[in-house]
Amino acid sequence: MSSTLTKLALGMMGRLRPRPVTGDAAATIALPAPEARGGMPLMEALALRRSSREFARDELPLPLLSNLLWAAWGRNRPEGGRTAPSALNAQEIDVYAALPGGAYLYDADGHALRLVAQADLRRVTGYQDFVDEAPLDLVYVADHRRMTMVPVGQRESFASVAAGAIAQNVYLFAAGNGLSTVIRAWIDRDAIAEALGPAHDQQVLLSQTVGYPAKG
Ligand SMILES: Cc1cc2nc3c(=O)[nH]c(=O)nc-3n(C[C@H](O)[C@H](O)[C@H](O)COP(=O)(O)O)c2cc1C
Numbered sequence: 001m002s003s004t005l006t007k008l009a010l011g012m013m014g015r016l017r018p019r020p021v022t023g024d025a026a027a028t029i030a031l032p033a034p035e036a037r038g039g040m041p042l043m044e045a046l047a048l049r050r051s052s053r054e055f056a057r058d059e060l061p062l063p064l065l066s067n068l069l070w071a072a073w074g075r076n077r078p079e080g081g082r083t084a085p086s087a088l089n090a091q092e093i094d095v096y097a098a099l100p101g102g103a104y105l106y107d108a109d110g111h112a113l114r115l116v117a118q119a120d121l122r123r124v125t126g127y128q129d130f131v132d133e134a135p136l137d138l139v140y141v142a143d144h145r146r147m148t149m150v151p152v153g154q155r156e157s158f159a160s161v162a163a164g165a166i167a168q169n170v171y172l173f174a175a176g177n178g179l180s181t182v183i184r185a186w187i188d189r190d191a192i193a194e195a196l197g198p199a200h201d202q203q204v205l206l207s208q209t210v211g212y213p214a215k216g
Contacts, residue, residue, distance in 0.1 A: 003129035003132065004127050004128055004129050007123070007127045007129075008127055011127065011188040011191060014190070014191070016123070016124050016188055016191040017123075017124070017195075018103075018117070018119035018120055018121045018123065018124050018195050019119065019120040019122075019123055020119065020120060021100065021101050021102050021118060021119060021120050022100040022101055022120065023100075023101050024101070025101050025102030025115055025118040026101070026102070026115065027114070027115050028112050028113065028114055028115065029062075029104060029112060029113040030110075030112050031062065031065065031066035031069065031070075031111050031112055031113065032062060032063050032066045033066070033111070034066050034067050034069075034070035034071075034074060034111065035063075035067055036070065036076065039176050039177075040175070040176035040177075042172070044176075045172045045175040045176040046172065046175070048175035048176075049171045049172060049174075049175045050175070051181070051182040051183070052180035052181065052182060052213060053128065053130055053180075053182050053209075054130065054180065054213065054214035055130050055133065055134035055135070055180055055209065055211035055212065055213070055214055056211060056212040056213065056214050056215055057133050057134070057135065057211075058135060058211070058212050059099075059100065059135045060135050060136055060179075060210070060211070060212075064177065065097075065136070066111070067173070067177075068136075068170065068173050068174075068177075068179075068210065069095065069097070069106050069111075069113075070083070070111065071083060071169050071170065071172070071173040072084070072095060072106075072138070072166050072169050072170050072173070073093065073095050073106065073108060073166050073169070074108050074111065075108050075109070075111075082108065083166075083169055084162060084165035084166045084169055085162065085165055086158075086162040087147075087150055087154075087158040087161070087162070088147075088149045088150060090146045090147050090149065090150060090158075091146065092142050092143050092144070092146040092147050092158075092159050092162065093140055093141065093142060093143075093159065093162050093163050093166060093205075094106075094140075094141045094142075094143055094198075094202070095138055095139070095140060095141075095166065096116065096138065096139040096140075096141060096196055097113060097136060097137075097138055097139075098120070098121040098122045098124075098125050098136070098137040098138075098139065099120075099122075099135070099136060100120055100122070100135065101120075102115050102117065102118055102119065102120070103115070103116050103117040103119060103120075103121040103195070103196060104116060116196060116197065117195060117196060117197065119195065121137075121192075121195045121196070122134070122137045124188070124191050124192055124195045125137040125139055125184075125187060125192060125207045125209075126184050126186060126187045126188075126207050126209070127186055127187070127188065128184065128186065130209060131184070131207070131209050134209045134210070134211040135210075135211045135212075136209070136210045136211060137207055137208070137209050137210075138170065138207060138208040138209075138210065139192055139196065139204060139206075139207050140163035140166060140167070140204075140205045140206045140207070140208070141196070141198055141202050141203065141204050141205065142155070142156070142159035142160075142162075142163070142202065142203045142205055143198075143199075143201070143202050144159075144201040144202070144203060145199070145201050145202075147159065156203065159203070159205060160205055160206075163205045163206050164183075164206075167183040167206065167208055170183075170208055170210060171183070174210060178212070178213070179210055179211065179212060179213070180209075180210070180211055180212065180213045180214075181208060181209060181210045181211075182208065182209055183206055183207075183208045184206065184207045184208060184209065185206055187204070187206070187207050189203075189204040192204045192207070
C-alpha cells in the first residue's frame with residue numbers, strides 16, 4: 001500500500017517513471033509458434049476465471065508467453081481474423097507487453113514482440129503495488145486511426161469493448177494455465193502514454209497484469 005501511495009503522489013506530480021531494464025532489451029523477440037489446440041476445456045476455465053492480485057516474480061517462459069499473446073489477440077484465420085472481435089473488424093487495439101527486459105508491441109502478423117521502449121515500464125502501468133514486480137503487464141491501446149468507419153462518438157466505447165474481449169481471452173488463458181491475472185482501469189494514462197510514446201490519436205485504455213500466483 002505504501003508503494004501505491006508513493007506512486008499516486010508521483011503520478012500527481014507527473015513523475016511516475018520507468019525503471020532500467022533487466023538484461024539486454026532485444027529489438028525483436030520472436031515467439032515460438034502458438035499451440036492453438038488442446039488445453040483446459042472451456043467450461044472448466046470459465047469455472048476458474050477470477051481476478052487475482054498476488055503474483056510471484058518469476059518470469060513467464062517464452063512458449064507460455066507466446067500462447068498467451070496468441071490467445072489474447074492473435075490471428076486465428078488465414079484471412080487475418082483474430083481471437084477477439086472488433087467493430088467493423090477495425091482491429092484497432094494494440095497490445096503492449098511491459099516486461100522486465102523492455103516494453104514491446106505485440107505484432108500479430110509476425111507473432112513477435114517489437115521493442116518500443118528500452119525500459120522496465122511495469123511500474124508505470126498502474127498505481128497498485130503488484131504491477132511493479134509481476135512478470136508481465138499488458139497495456140491495451142486504441143488506435144483511432146483504424147476506426148475511421150466508426151462514428152466518432154462511438155469509437156472509445158467500441159474500442160473498450162474490443163479491449164474487454166481481449167482481456168477476457170487473457171482471463172480464460174490464465175485460468176486454464178494456472179496463472180493469476182487482473183484487468184485494471186486504475187492507471188495513469190498520461191504516464192503510460194509518455195512512456196510508450198504512442199501517436200496523438202492512440203488512446204491508452206486498460207492494463208492487465210499476468211503472472212504465476214504468489215507462492216504460499
Ligand atoms: C473495466 C474494469 C476495470 C477494473 N479495474 C481494476 C483495477 O484498476 N484494479 C483492480 O485491482 N481490479 C480492477 N478490476 C477488476 C475487478 O475489481 C474485478 O473484476 C471484480 O472485483 C470482480 O472480481 P472477479 O474478476 O474475480 O470476478 C476491473 C474490472 C473491470 C471490468
